[in-house]
Amino acid sequence: MSISANPVLDVRDLDISYSHGDERSTVVHGVSFTVEPGEVVALVGESGSGKTSTAQAVIGLLAGNGRIERGSIHLNGEEISRWSARRLRSIRGAVVSLVPQDPGSSLNPVLTIGAQVREILEIHGRLDRREADRKVIELLTNVGLSEPELRARQYPHELSGGMKQRVLIAIAIALRPALIIADEPTSALDVTVQRRILDLIDDLRREYGTSVLLVTHDLGVAADRSDKIIVLQGGRIQEQGKTADVLASPQSAYTRKLLSDAPSLAAAKPRPPLKPGRPTALTVSNLVQDFTLPTGRNFRAVDGISFSVARGTTHAVVGESGSGKTTTIRSIAGFQKPTSGEIRIGDLDVASLRAEALRQFRRKVQLVYQNPWASLDPRQTVQAIVEEPMLNFDSLPRTEREARVRAIIERVGLPATVLSRLPHALSGGQRQRVAIARALVLEPEVVVLDEAVSALDVTVQAQILELLAELQRDLGLTYVFVSHDLAVVRQIADTVSVLHNGRQVDYGTVDEVFSSTSTAYTRELIEAIPGRKFPHAETSRQFIKAGPLS
CATH class of the missing domain: 3.40.50.300 (P-loop containing nucleotide triphosphate hydrolases)
Structure with a gap:
């Protein structure tokens, strides 16, 4: 797939449905947005908003009962929404990659860390075994893991949650894709680990020029880390635009509600001073x-x-x-x-x-x-x-x-x-x-x-x-x-x-x-x-x- 002057990602009028028995229900309705080269775009919404389904459709990982009903997905200028699963596998990792939500369940427990990072290199046939082993250590070093040679020999259960997420990022960036989809990449992590992981994604994006589609329910994370925000509710876009503009002057009632409820963006509520003499x-x-x-x-x-x-x-x-x-x-x-x-x-x-x-x-x-x-x-x-x-x-x-x-x-x-x-x-x-x-x-x-x-x-x-x-x-x-x-x-x-x-x-x-x-x-x-x-x-x-x- 060649890189052109087009947006890295261009989603137009996307409808997604799921089957439940004999019935189908549409959960994403007419969603349209673009992601430019080197840009971070945040898909923000609550459970059921359609943000994860949209991201899964982009990378070809919709559940078996899900399908694209209408619309188009252009990746580096090529329309991929009707591609076969086999053809989509050929670009997954190389052109678009995923950093999933739960580091605890996203790594194979019976394979070493090194084997799992090396696998993405071998799937696409880029390197021989010796070069791949060297690249594995280089990637683990680049994502900030201490003692990368040791980590390559360890199994997932021997690593902390933050270390596992760094491994998943190493896999995602291994082939320097044009687009990384980060699906709630820090929601399972402590706040300081969250900041380090998001800093890491930012640093790698700047180094490689990679675009990021950041899927999150956290408006505070979106405020800090994105260039543009797309607010989804019930599978429909409520508003989208530059992050600073949307947060400073939200146009939809739903966005205003999200902002007012977000603890990290809300002003601290005044609490009455503790009265002396209260019983303990x-x-x-x-x-x-x-x-x-x-x-x-x-x-x-x-x-x-x-x-x-x-x-x-x-x-x-x-x-x-x-x-x-x-x-x-x-x-x-x-x-x-x-x-x-x-x-x-x-x-x-x-x-x-x-x-x-x-x-x-x-x-x-x-x-x-x-x-x-x-x-x-x-x-x-x-x-x-x-x-x-x-x-x-x-x-x-x-x-x-x-x-x-x-x-x-x-x-x-x-x-x-x-x-x-x-x-x-x-x-x-x-x-x-x-x-x-x-x-x-x-x-x-x-x-x-x-x-x-x-x-x-x-x-x-x-x-x-x-x-x-x-x-x-x-x-x-x-x-x-x-x-x-x-x-x-x-x-x-x-x-x-x-x-x-x-x-x-x-x-x-x-x-x-x-x-x-x-x-x-x-x-x-x-x-x-x-x-x-x-x-x-x-x-x-x-x-x-x-x-x-x-």
Whole structure:
């Protein structure tokens, strides 16, 4: 395929449909856009917007039940939308390549890293084995992997998520394609790793002149990294244009809604100052948690963490993978006994509780987990899911249990009609509301939210955060909010602990930590929040609040 003066990618009037049994439904409607040489174009939208289907159509990887109904896709001037699968394979990697979303499932677990990078070179017959081996090391070096010779001999399970994503980028750039499709390339990564991966893609784009089609739900990432933005909703383009123009002066109501809901672009919501003299709901003092590894070696996961949470407030525990967040909250919830230190919920010393006392304690602390698709029993109705905790703790008459379930379902903003449904019939946001209802039905003193909004689309995330704030105001709830997303923490928390390698490196009010931290690690986390490069953010926020355009 020859390179011409045409756009690298030119999509015109694209319709895509999927079959479901005997029926077909169109999910992409008349989508048109271009990507110029060396340009980064962001396809932005929520689940079901059609952004992934559009990207899959460009690279010829639509699911078996999907097909292009109408329109054209020109890659370097050639129309490829009607090409056979075999012909598309001939350009995949060489002219257009993909950096997929999940590094954990995108590499072959039984092949070494070197073999998987070498495979793309061998498929296209560019190099002999010795030259290919040399090129593999060069590529792993170029994507910033330490000890590339060692990495080439390792298997995927021996690498971190960020290292795996660098390997996938090495495969994507191996043949210097004209276009890289980056499909949510950092959504599964910690915020600092995300920034490094996006920096890497930027550096390689500048070095090789490659164009990038960036598929993302994160407007902050799009604001920082793209030249143009295309906003999709329901398979239709709501608006598109230069990134700075779209974000500074959005023309569609949907784009304004996305901007107002994006935590990384939204102004921090003012929270009332903490009133002195509030009773303390939770105190963690010098918490240490050791584990014995299969090798017999001792591993200290949490090392001397201390913080307190006033009743009716939100304390955030933030940090990257391996920082000790999950170990800390499992100790708070009584799922494991601390090696040393003290955890008190009100007047109760959690570590001292045994048997029935520990079981009864667990009604005081309830957890809401990250993934609403995995945390609810798929075989139970919503009624049974929310009612179950009462069966474990209370001997209430059936009519009273049903009344309490109906009341809490209404309280979390769901209609009573959901009670007879199974989880698969609910949206992600509805499922998370059910999970919150289940946690609140026992009227706990402390609710631990473990990455409870990270799996949700931005507008649904905003709705859940508003619901949590409303419930806290009305019911006096105390939250421990576990997150790797400082943009969300800035919106919801009163106080924050920053964990790094099991230690607490920062602690204080959110305002103190965000505005005057002296810790290099915390500064790095804050500086990695996407959307910080957008110079018109405050103007955009004021514009959004002004309401619909006439």
